[in-house]
Amino acid sequence: MSRMKLLFLQVMVAVVGLTIWHLGSTVAIGVASNGKPVHLLPPFFFSTPWDVIKRVVTMFVEGSVYKHLMITLIEATLAFAIGGISGVAIGFWFARKPLVAAVFDPYVKMMNALPRVVLAPIFALWFGLGIWSKVWLGVTLVFFIVFFNVYQGVREVPQVVLSNARMLGMNERQLLRHVYWPAALSWVFSSLHTSVGFAVVGAVVGEYLGSSAGLGYLIHQAEGVFDVTGVFAGMVILMIFVMVIDFVVTMVEKPLLVWRPGETKTV
């Protein structure tokens, strides 16, 4: 399928969705006994697409949203950096030391099985209502994804590639640099979109459950006063935010993964 056709179909989905929302929330299907019009999607609960768009534009024009975007971005970035670095380091350590991995295995599984939302209040207690409670929440999400991928990547280097590298004269340090590291990195990158997404999730959920700034806070605020338009506007901004980040990630990883098969193109 050509790019244009695909793009056209993708836009059509949005148009149809918005049209249904618009008609459902603005065209009355009847009149209630008290004389008020009845909608399929009552604006009180669903707002209207036009109102949401206006609100989003206003937030950007007035500039009230930038501070919150910035806070969420900082939290997500920190969560990603800390979770990523510790995930890589500990993933490597476990993969190269099977005994350590065996000893900690049940604990790693237990911690990973824990739904992170339950940690949010306790983190707020430990780290306060500022950005750090959100950062650590994000870290608990990012860490495990990166950790598991690095662990897997290091352990699944084909035996023959390893033997070959050793026959070529590599010592342990050179093996790390030329074999284990690139193998692990390719797995980290394959999970990059997921882990970046989770860094944002951690930040937003943390903000939602208790804070005074950030996108999660914005949405929570609006919900508190039944401002459905504000809630939808917050979600739209959050979606745009995540898509921009995802795009940046795609740009970053492209040149780093040229060696991987599956990108085969014929011209």
Place this chain on the structure above:
Amino acid sequence: MTSASTNVPAVALKGVSVAYGFAGGGRYEAVQPVDVSVEDGEFVAILGPTGCGKSTLLNIAAGLMPPSSGTSLIFGERLSGLNTVAGYLFQQDALMPWKTSRDNVAIGLEVRGMARAEALKQADAFLKKVGLASFGDRYPHQLSGGQKKRVALAQVLVREPKILLMDEPFGPLDAQTRLIMSELLLDLWQADRKAVMFVTHDLDEAIALSDRVLVMSAGPSSKIIGDFTIGLARPRDIAEVRSLPEFHILHNKIWNCLRDEVRKTYGLSDSKAGAAS
């Protein structure tokens, strides 16, 4: 390790046997105690039906695993751990997929401490020798099976190992390329005679290239059942050598020895493994 005296064999496997253990506790004796000796500068081909333990023997000589019994001597010294004077061309793909052909070849020099620029220069020279001058920037997944084999050959040869272990190096190549590569290998070997252990399925190739052909019996518990000296004059022309009458005599002799073993592998004969040589 040094080759102080010329009459010390480059590789001497003495009473080497290999048994693989399985996780469930089972045991499979792949190779029963065998003696294999390869002189310095000698080209030895190893023939045998599939699964008989050819790769296993090379792995032992490379020091990638210890034998279950017996010892390996490399230039007279007992091998423990990796055989650092050997280059090993593996049967499977063993290139690093995240490195280009050029980097794959150069890395063996770089890890030795050679400056990167110089290593790359030599890598390019070797890629040219194997006919891949314009493929230096390709990643392994962008190469054909035969091209990958040639990069691997360059990767091994560029380090100038004293002992060459080659496991079906020309397996996936077409007949013509095979011939060209064999010629190349012979040329390189002729210039700087290394000890070679060359595993192949191809009897013609074995005779044309080597000084000696070893035939292994079908597994389990395979052993060396034939040791044929190939007296064809060197330097040889691979294409022409096949039309010599001596070639055909050797071919018949070795094939007679090999045929029964190949049959055994596929269960075409009821005799157990380990028939007399």
